[in-house]
Amino acid sequence: MDNAIYVGLSRQMMLERELDIVANNLANVDTNGFKFEDLISSADKVSTPRAGGPSQALTFVQDGGVARDYSQGAFTQTGGPLDVAIDGKGFFQISTASGTRYTRDGRFKLDSTGKLVTQDGDPVQGAGGDIQIDPTKGQVSIAKNGVISQSGNQVGKLQVVSFDSLAALSKDGANLFENVSNVTPTPSTDAVLEQGMLEGSNVQPINQITRLIEINRAYDAITTMMSQTSSLSTTAIQRLGAVNPS
Amino acid sequence: MQALRTAATGMAAQQLNVEVISNNIANMNTVGFKKQRAEFEDLLYQTIVQPGSQSSDSGTVVPTGVQIGAGVKAGSVYRITGQGTLSNTGNSFDMAINGAGYFQVQMPDGTTAYTRAGNFSVNDQGQLVTEDGYLVQPSITIPQNVTNVTISQQGQVQVTTAGTTAPTTVGQVQLATFLNDAGLEAMGNNLFTESGASGPATAGNPGATGYGVVMQGYTEASNVDPVSEITDLIVAQRAYEMNSKVVTTADQMLSTAVNTKS
Numbered sequence: 082m083d084n085a086i087y088v089g090l091s092r093q094m095m096l097e098r099e100l101d102i103v104a105n106n107l108a109n110v111d112t113n114g115f116k117f118e119d120l121i122s123s124a125d126k127v128s129t130p131r132a133g134g135p136s137q138a139l140t141f142v143q144d145g146g147v148a149r150d151y152s153q154g155a156f157t158q159t160g161g162p163l164d165v166a167i168d169g170k171g172f173f174q175i176s177t178a179s180g181t182r183y184t185r186d187g188r189f190k191l192d193s194t195g196k197l198v199t200q201d202g203d204p205v206q207g208a209g210g211d212i213q214i215d216p217t218k219g220q221v222s223i224a225k226n227g228v229i230s231q232s233g234n235q236v237g238k239l240q241v242v243s244f245d246s247l248a249a250l251s252k253d254g255a256n257l258f259e260n261v262s263n264v265t266p267t268p269s270t271d272a273v274l275e276q277g278m279l280e281g282s283n284v285q286p287i288n289q290i291t292r293l294i295e296i297n298r299a300y301d302a303i304t305t306m307m308s309q310t311s312s313l314s315t316t317a318i319q320r321l322g323a324v325n326p327s
Numbered sequence: 328m329q330a331l332r333t334a335a336t337g338m339a340a341q342q343l344n345v346e347v348i349s350n351n352i353a354n355m356n357t358v359g360f361k362k363q364r365a366e367f368e369d370l371l372y373q374t375i376v377q378p379g380s381q382s383s384d385s386g387t388v389v390p391t392g393v394q395i396g397a398g399v400k401a402g403s404v405y406r407i408t409g410q411g412t413l414s415n416t417g418n419s420f421d422m423a424i425n426g427a428g429y430f431q432v433q434m435p436d437g438t439t440a441y442t443r444a445g446n447f448s449v450n451d452q453g454q455l456v457t458e459d460g461y462l463v464q465p466s467i468t469i470p471q472n473v474t475n476v477t478i479s480q481q482g483q484v485q486v487t488t489a490g491t492t493a494p495t496t497v498g499q500v501q502l503a504t505f506l507n508d509a510g511l512e513a514m515g516n517n518l519f520t521e522s523g524a525s526g527p528a529t530a531g532n533p534g535a536t537g538y539g540v541v542m543q544g545y546t547e548a549s550n551v552d553p554v555s556e557i558t559d560l561i562v563a564q565r566a567y568e569m570n571s572k573v574v575t576t577a578d579q580m581l582s583t584a585v586n587t588k589s
Binding site: 093096097098100101102103104105107108109110111112113115118120121144145146147148149159160161186188190191192193194195200201215216217218219248249250251252253254255256261262286289290293294296297300301304307308 | 328329330331333334336337340341344364366367368369370371372374375376377378379388389390391392393394395396397398399402403405407409427504505506507508509510523524525526527529536537538562563565566569570572573576577579580583584587
């Protein structure tokens with residue numbers, strides 16, 4: 082009898098986790114280069130609910146994983162000379178204090194020494210390490226293949242890398258991804274860089290709001306089921322335990 | 328429930344976004360104003376199942392893992408230093424910079440500030456000053472009985488006095504450039520100061536390599552684009568609303584859970 086309540090509880094916990102993920106998606110609806118996520122639930126089969134009892138399928142709900150959708154976000158034109166969006170697969174390589182990270186957020190700027198950095202000040206990696214730009218040497222133009230030039234002279238080349246399996250990436254906050262497997266990134270072949278553009282978040286607000294409604298209703302339904310199960314036990318105890326059953 | 332706090336970070340971020348947008352719109356007609364943009368980034372993730380961790384002895388790995396994000400934060404409020412349009416004022420002491428560079432202004436405490444607002448005037452001693460009366464550096468004094476003032480694109484200030492025909496040079500306007508002028512610190516009154524992020528100022532004459540030219544009789548309007556500000560405002564408002572829906576949903580779920588025990 083209690084199993085119904087425990088199965089319901091496992092579903093409730095999953096729904097709360099799903100809500101956390103939807104909340105994070107919606108909080109990042111305006112974050113450049115953000116990739117939305119969805120919880121995958123799986124059935125966790127326990128074959129023997131009772132020791133020695135008849136074998137009866139009992140299935141708990143379990144979180145199988147978080148699926149991340151790497152589809153491209155909408156491009157917005159900013160006109161910023163150091164704003165770059167990647168059209169196609171791939172990531173920019175960023176060198177941070179805790180190692181190499183990857184991002185699709187191409188809002189770059191110069192630091193006080195003229196180095197191309199992210200908004201957190203971490204250097205963007207080019208084909209040959211850090212990229213140095215001297216703003217007095219003329220306008221910066223970034224070609225579709227990542228070559229950065231000023232007044233016709235090449236000053237660096239943005240490196241875009243891609244992964245065979247995107248499951249190797251883990252989110253690290255600050256719009257960065259970390260490579261947590263031993264998959265080696267390779268230079269991307271099909272990526273096209275767009276100067277003066279930024280890739281927005283790929284969160285679809287309508288889908289997320291619909292998910293919110295679903296989660297809310299499912300939580301209501303499962304709670305009702307649990308409360309009915311509980312009142313069933315109460316009634317049973319009252320009926321069966323009465324001295325003079327009517 | 329994490330969702331409540333996550334949604335709160337989303338609402339706080341959009342509130343900041345609206346504050347930045349409203350400051351841009353308020354300064355739509357401020358001479359030399361440069362628009363700002365709030366930049367967001369996602370917060371840290373709580374890793375519940377590490378992607379790529381081993382799921383069995385035979386070397387199979389978890390393909391996706393479970394990571395739950397904690398919301399969003401404002402990474403920076405970035406100044407877009409693009410050129411504003413030049414508007415003709417006809418005032419001979421007004422100057423606009425077409426290209427890179429800042430005018431240098433001596434503050435009352437002796438430090439140097441930088442500005443793109445070239446709506447200058449002369450004070451009672453004939454010195455070129457900003458609209459707050461601060462001296463423009465290097466200082467330029469306009470003598471009395473001047474009939475005509477000409478400022479060349481290279482910043483040379485020449486005057487013609489009554490009774491003479493040949494103009495005399497009385498000063499040279501200089502501009503300062505920075506490696507990262509988006510990193511200058513705004514101090515109000517259209518003025519900026521050098522910061523650790525901007526790098527040191529390098530002074531030079533207008534028209535030299537890497538410096539803009541000076542246009543006499545013009546001022547530089549703000550580079551705020553009202554249409555894009557209004558569309559950004561709509562996006563910010565909707566995003567705020569969506570995050571508030573998450574708060575409502577989380578609240579309803581908590582209420583359902585609490586009311587289970589009657």
